[in-house]
Amino acid sequence: MTQTSDRSERTRTERYEPASIEPRWQQRWAELGLYRTDLHDKERPRFYLLTMYPYPSGDIHIGHWYIITPTDAIARFHRMHGENVFLPIGFDAFGLPAENAAIKNNINPRDWTMHNIDNMRRQLRSMGATFDWESEVVSADPDYYRWNQWFFLQFLKAGLAYRATSPVDWCPNDGTLAREQVEGVDRHCWRCGAKVEKRNLAQWYLKVTNYADELLDFSGLQWPEPIKAQQTNWIGRSEGGEIVFETAPSSHHGGGAELRVFTTRPDTLFGATFMVLAPEHPLVVDLTAPDRSSKVSAYVAQAANRTEIDRLSTDREKTGVALGADAINPVNGERIPIFVADYVLGGYGTGAIMAVPAHDERDYAFAEKFGLPVRRVVAAPGDEDRPLDGAYIAHASDERLVDSGPYTGLAAAEGGKAIVDALEKVGKGRAAITYRLRDWLISRQRYWGAPIPIIYCDRDGIVPVPEEDLPVRLPDTVDYRGSGENPLARDEAFVNVTCPTCGDPARRETDTFDTFVDSSWYWFRYLSPEKAGAPIERALVDQWTPVDQYTGGSEHAVMHLLYAREWTKMMRDIGLVNQDEPFTRLFNQGQIIGLDGARMSKSRGNVVDPDDLVARYGADTIRLFLMFMGPWDQGGPWSPNGIGGVHRFLNRVWTLVLDAHGTDPGDKEAGRLADGETAAAAEGSLRSAAHRTLRDVTADYESFHFNTMLAKLMELTNALFRYRGTEIAGGAAWEESVRLLLLMLAPAAPHVTEELWSRRLRARGTSWSSIHGETWPEVDATAVVEATREVPVQVNGKLRDLVVVPSDISDAELELLVMAAPKVQAALAGQTPRRVIVAGGGRLVNLVVG
RNA sequence: GCCGGAGUGGCGGAACGGCAGACGCAGCCGACUUAAAAUCGGCCGCCCGAAAGGGCCUGAGGGUUCGACUCCCUCCUCCGGUACCA
Numbered sequence: 022m023t024q025t026s027d028r029s030e031r032t033r034t035e036r037y038e039p040a041s042i043e044p045r046w047q048q049r050w051a052e053l054g055l056y057r058t059d060l061h062d063k064e065r066p067r068f069y070l071l072t073m074y075p076y077p078s079g080d081i082h083i084g085h086w087y088i089i090t091p092t093d094a095i096a097r098f099h100r101m102h103g104e105n106v107f108l109p110i111g112f113d114a115f116g117l118p119a120e121n122a123a124i125k126n127n128i129n130p131r132d133w134t135m136h137n138i139d140n141m142r143r144q145l146r147s148m149g150a151t152f153d154w155e156s157e158v159v160s161a162d163p164d165y166y167r168w169n170q171w172f173f174l175q176f177l178k179a180g181l182a183y184r185a186t187s188p189v190d191w192c193p194n195d196g197t198l199a200r201e202q203v204e205g206v207d208r209h210c211w212r213c214g215a216k217v218e219k220r221n222l223a224q225w226y227l228k229v230t231n232y233a234d235e236l237l238d239f240s241g242l243q244w245p246e247p248i249k250a251q252q253t254n255w256i257g258r259s260e261g262g263e264i265v266f267e268t269a270p271s272s273h274h275g276g277g278a279e280l281r282v283f284t285t286r287p288d289t290l291f292g293a294t295f296m297v298l299a300p301e302h303p304l305v306v307d308l309t310a311p312d313r314s315s316k317v318s319a320y321v322a323q324a325a326n327r328t329e330i331d332r333l334s335t336d337r338e339k340t341g342v343a344l345g346a347d348a349i350n351p352v353n354g355e356r357i358p359i360f361v362a363d364y365v366l367g368g369y370g371t372g373a374i375m376a377v378p379a380h381d382e383r384d385y386a387f388a389e390k391f392g393l394p395v396r397r398v399v400a401a402p403g404d405e406d407r408p409l410d411g412a413y414i415a416h417a418s419d420e421r422l423v424d425s426g427p428y429t430g431l432a433a434a435e436g437g438k439a440i441v442d443a444l445e446k447v448g449k450g451r452a453a454i455t456y457r458l459r460d461w462l463i464s465r466q467r468y469w470g471a472p473i474p475i476i477y478c479d480r481d482g483i484v485p486v487p488e489e490d491l492p493v494r495l496p497d498t499v500d501y502r503g504s505g506e507n508p509l510a511r512d513e514a515f516v517n518v519t520c521p522t523c524g525d526p527a528r529r530e531t532d533t534f535d536t537f538v539d540s541s542w543y544w545f546r547y548l549s550p551e552k553a554g555a556p557i558e559r560a561l562v563d564q565w566t567p568v569d570q571y572t573g574g575s576e577h578a579v580m581h582l583l584y585a586r587e588w589t590k591m592m593r594d595i596g597l598v599n600q601d602e603p604f605t606r607l608f609n610q611g612q613i614i615g616l617d618g619a620r621m622s623k624s625r626g627n628v629v630d631p632d633d634l635v636a637r638y639g640a641d642t643i644r645l646f647l648m649f650m651g652p653w654d655q656g657g658p659w660s661p662n663g664i665g666g667v668h669r670f671l672n673r674v675w676t677l678v679l680d681a682h683g684t685d686p687g688d689k690e691a692g693r694l695a696d697g698e699t700a701a702a703a704e705g706s707l708r709s710a711a712h713r714t715l716r717d718v719t720a721d722y723e724s725f726h727f728n729t730m731l732a733k734l735m736e737l738t739n740a741l742f743r744y745r746g747t748e749i750a751g752g753a754a755w756e757e758s759v760r761l762l763l764l765m766l767a768p769a770a771p772h773v774t775e776e777l778w779s780r781r782l783r784a785r786g787t788s789w790s791s792i793h794g795e796t797w798p799e800v801d802a803t804a805v806v807e808a809t810r811e812v813p814v815q816v817n818g819k820l821r822d823l824v825v826v827p828s829d830i831s832d833a834e835l836e837l838l839v840m841a842a843p844k845v846q847a848a849l850a851g852q853t854p855r856r857v858i859v860a861g862g863g864r865l866v867n868l869v870v871g
Numbered sequence: 872g873c874c875g876g877a878g879u880g881g882c883g884g885a886a887c888g889g890c891a892g893a894c895g896c897a898g899c900c901g902a903c904u905u906a907a908a909a910u911c912g913g914c915c916g917c918c919c920g921a922a923a924g925g926g927c928c929u930g931a932g933g934g935u936u937c938g939a940c941u942c943c944c945u946c947c948u949c950c951g952g953u954a955c956c957a
Contacts, residue, residue: 076957117956189955199955247875251952254874330953334872458954465955536957576951578875611876614950622956649895651884655877656950663883663896670895672910687902687911729885732894739894742911813890818938820890858889858937865889869937 037675039639043772047149055791056151058107060548060561065105069565070096071544071604073573073581074111074158077137078118081144082628083647083659084613084621090644091610091653091727092572093150097768098722100151101797107565108151109547111158112138115166116536117199120469124501130469131497134161144632149640149771151793156547160539165546166471167492168556169538172592173225173463174474174485179595181228184483187462188325191220195505197466202505208326212505219325224464224532225473229587233258233456235601236586243606245654248578255579257457261285262441264375264450266296269347269356273310280304280348280359283370283455286380288437291425292398293375294388296348296359297341300324301367308359310345317342317361324363332363339364339387350375351449352440353426362387370455378412385412398425399433461584463535466507468499470533478520478527487521493529507531540581541588544568544603557597568604575609575654576620582607608725611656621659629659641770642668648727648769670735671773674766677741678759678777684746692746703744704754705804710740711758712804718765719797727769737762760798767792814839815867821848832859839866 050056072092075085096108112134119130126133138159145152158165176182190198192210198217202210208217233256239249261284270276280296298305300321309317320342324332331337341362348359364383365374378388378395388395397409405423422428422436431439444450464473472493474486486493496515500508509515509531520527542556548565549558567589573581582604589603612620615627622628634643646667651657676683684692694703714737721730741758749755763781767774771793778792807828812835814822822844826835836857839845849870856869 073957078957113957197955200953201956251875255953257874328953330872332872333953336872462954467955535955540957574951574957575876576957579952580954581957612951620951649883655884657877657883660883666895669910676910685903685911689902689912691911728883729894732885735894811890815889815938818889823890856937860889860938861887865938867889867937 035679037672037773039641039772040636042776043147043149043640046772046775047146050151050791050793053791055793056108056153057155058105058153060107060565062105063564065103067565068096068099068104068106068570069544069568070099070106070108071547071568071571072108072110073571073577074113074160074540074543075141076113076116076118077134077141078622079137079140080628080630081141082621083631083634083643084628085145086148086631086643087613087647087656088573088610089145089150090148091648091725093148093152093771094644094648094722094727094768095570095572095725096151097771097793098797100793101764101768101795103796106151107156107547108153109156109158109544110145110150110152110154111156111543111547112141112160113536113540113543114138114159114161115470115533115539117467117469120467120501120505123469123499124503124505127501129497129499131161131495134469147632147635147640148644151771156550158543158546158550160471160536160543161469163492163494164551164553165543166534166539168542168546169471169534170474170486170491170493171488171556172542172588173534173538174488174491175595175597176227176591177485179591181231181591181594182463183226183228184223185226186221186223188219188221189224189466191218192505193218196507197222198505208328217326222464222466224462225475227461227463227587227591229461229584229591230456230458232587232590233458235590236458236583241605242602244604245607245609248575248582248607248609251578252583255458255583258454259283259285259456260452260454262287262437262444262450263371263453264290264441264444265351265448266348266375267351268304268308268359269349271310271346274308274346278304278307280373281371282373282375283453284375286377286437287441287450288422288428288433289377289380289398290350290352290375290440291422291428292377292379292396293350293357294378294394294396295357295376297362297365297374297376297384297387298344298359299365299367299372300361300363302361302365302372305344305361308344308346313343313345317344320361320363327363329366332366335383335386339383339390341387341391343391351444351447358393360387360391368459369457379409380412380414382412382414396424398423461535461537461587463538464532465535466510466531467533468495468501468508470536471495471538472509473530473532473534475530476518476520476527477530478523478525480525481520481522481527484520484522484527490521495533509533537581537584538588541584542592545598559597562598566598567600567602570606570608571604572608572610574612575656576612578609608654610653610725613656614658634661634664638664638668639772641773642671645671645731645770649731651728653725653727667731670731670738671770673738673742674762675773675777677738677745678763678781680745681750681755681759682746694744694747694749700749700752703747703749704752707740707744707749707758708754708801708804709807710737711754711761712801715761715765715798716800716805719800722768731769734762734766763792764795764798767795812839812863813865814842814845815865816845816848817869817871818867821845826863830863832863835859835863835866839868 072089096106099106114134119134122133123130190203192198192215194213194215195210203217204211210217236256237253263281263283266280268276268278341360344359346359347356349356376384378384379397380399399420400423401420420433422431428436428439441450441452474493476484478484496512516529518527518529545557545562548561552558585603592598615621631643646664649667714733717733718730744750763774763778775792779789782789809825810828811823811825813820814824822842824839824842826838852870854868854870858867
């Protein structure tokens with residue numbers, strides 16, 4: 022482009038060109054080591070800011086920017102408050118997608134993962150984020166995952182790990198399948214199309230249910246209420262009773278076998294008209310009458326192929342089969358039929374229920390379908406004989422037991438207790454608590470994970486790998502043979518070992534750890550990623566943890582965030598740390614949804630690559646745009662519409678700082694104060710605007726309301742623009758406002774503010790120092806005060822006028838002024854208000870007439 | 872299904888129970904320009920009206936209140952999670 026035209030000579034200021042600014046400052050910051058944290062500094066208050074480490078799917082997409090760049094703004098905001106901020110980053114490098122890519126493209130998962138990490142490091146740096154790269158952790162690194170193995174061995178010693186059999190979704194060709202790998206209502210394998218079966222496998226568990234009650238305690242944690250609610254419901258503590266039924270003798274069965282049920286409603290025991298066993302219940306086979314056996318086993322087989330979600334659906338029509346056997350109700354000796362039905366789960370409670378159709382929705386639906394009796398045993402006074410058209414669940418305080426033998430007439434809650442007490446005396450029941458939470462299954466039949474350090478020996482059984490033999494390394498060569506089956510299982514060199522105890526030939530465990538194991542302690546390792554001999558550096562852990570602020574996606578509300586809490590408690594209990602909780606303050610931001618309306622992920626092919634956006638607008642604009650698009654905890658669909666507006670905002674800031682005295686030929690009023698506005702008044706209102714903005718923006722940063730924070734900075738910018746080129750431009754109030762604007766914007770748009778800051782310093786002949794090393798400014802309370810305010814006046818709740826009054830007016834004076842306003846008089850039409858409401862602080866007046 | 876969240880102009884969104892629509896996008900008008908872009912200024916929820924002004928409006932339906940986007944009840948739609956995606 023030629024530079025000799027009239028146009029270019031008219032150009033007064035250099036244009037804002039992020040491409041020439043951003044890489045320069047990023048390099049400078051790196052050279053100065055501005056964001057490397059001195060972990061041993063005990064002078065300044067610490068601020069451990071953690072963001073969920075990304076999975077290296079291949080590219081950093083706009084969703085990563087959405088998580089990370091506001092987190093970086095938080096880091097910079099805290100640095101400006103004099104805190105020693107630690108913001109580390111790493112990669113959650115094990116997991117299924119690497120294996121899928123490896124099978125598809127015939128490459129090694131490690132190569133695929135490491136290549137992706139290299140690319141992502143470059144992209145992460147382009148955000149201008151202040152990560153301390155010296156602390157990076159990669160979970161697939163043997164120096165990291167050896168400690169997963171070590172932790173497991175300690176937990177095993179402490180009795181916190183155990184082995185048990187449980188079913189997995191199984192494809193004959195591809196082995197164990199994840200939920201997302203099972204497709205269609207007929208449940209076939211995504212890769213080969215084969216019908217998915219259940220297969221029982223012996224697998225490793227961590228005893229996290231030990232911590233169920235402790236996990237319900239969130240005291241001392243500043244976590245969002247919805248997340249606490251989800252975890253609480255996930256843990257699902259239920260108080261009730263365990264009641265022992267006995268099987269009744271019949272032609273095929275001698276009777277007398279114990280059938281334990283858990284119920285939250287022992288008060289309804291007299292209303293039990295049948296029993297239901299889960300298809301997985303061990304007594305199903307024994308109790309089934311010979312003539313029912315083919316029907317029952319067909320049903321059990323069918324149930325095994327249903328998902329839990331399907332089974333628990335209250336929408337689905339109830340199914341089940343009678344076993345042809347009865348149970349005896351311990352409270353009244355009554356014989357009731359036993360069914361098997363899939364709405365009862367094997368893994369919850371005792372895997373068996375007493376069914377009380379009158380007082381449980383699912384039991385009611387089942388009773389309707391199978392024509393079973395419904396017997397009401399709880400009723401509010403007067404309702405005893407009212408017929409039921411559905412289960413009666415409501416817990417009115419005046420409910421009484423009815424038709425319940427000696428307990429009739431007792432209040433429901435009291436009756437329940439009395440029934441459990443009485444049964445306990447004869448060994449037929451006890452008060453009990455169950456949880457929905459299950460122990461953590463950590464075994465995965467996958468190659469790309471950390472091997473579980475166990476050896477199976479015919480002579481010695483289960484033998485832990487000796488600690489000095491850690492890490493058990495993943496073999497580098499992988500033979501997938503085009504299927505998803507775990508190749509470790511047929512890797513002879515890996516599997517065949519000698520028993521550490523007896524020296525006989527033995528076999529290695531070929532399952533690997535769940536990747537949630539990796540993410541359950543990575544923030545401890547950030548503090549000493551190179552440490553040999555121990556997973557953590559205790560002194561630094563004591564100094565820096567628990568994490569002060571954690572940020573990450575809300576999709577992790579129950580799994581990762583619960584596992585991390587459990588792991589921390591297990592570490593505490595084996596004496597490794599002295600803390601109960603890992604993350605003091607949590608913020609779960611929403612997710613960026615792709616154009617197809619789904620969460621952005623490489624596998625869906627709906628990711629938006631920010632590289633070309635960065636090339637076009639610069640990182641600062643992308644950062645701001647993502648913060649501006651809405652509340653951070655809400656996320657939303659991605660659309661680049663509006664990005665230009667944010668870019669324009671930065672251009673306006675640029676113009677304000679570098680060209681205070683310029684005017685625009687397009688604006689006739691430019692460069693003049695409004696009629697009747699004095700310079701002193703203009704300066705006063707500018708300072709007031711700047712300090713009110715500072716007050717609000719500070720609060721918005723603290724509460725992560727970045728969208729409104731930017732809206733307020735835009736308003737201040739618009740106010741400054743109105744005074745650009747006027748006699749107050751470049752004056753003290755102007756300079757103060759511009760300075761505040763840059764400081765407030767610095768955490769969010771670090772490059773352009775650094776550039777403008779350095780130019781201001783140069784223009785004043787001051788030596789350079791980074792804006793990011795500046796101290797956050799303080800609000801001048803006297804500047805904030807305004808002399809008058811506008812009070813809305815309503816008549817019967819409808820807005821009729823706005824009255825300008827002095828700010829310090831009393832409610833009585835306000836009422837007088839309001840009544841005198843002509844528009845108010847007109848709206849009242851001669852009527853006298855029946856009531857005058859002056860809303861708190863005189864914010865609004867409502868006159869009630871008629 | 873269950874648990875959690877969200878529904879506000881053409882669009883993204885703002886609003887301690889107190890002026891609904893801040894801020895921005897798009898659109899329209901004007902200025903600057905030979906022109907376009909960029910830039911600057913103005914208008915901009917819907918309906919009636921030339922205007923002044925009036926009426927209506929926060930997913931649907933009820934309720935509480937002087938007053939409801941906000942609180943309560945019932946329902947609809949979308950998003951996240953539902954234990955082997957991370």
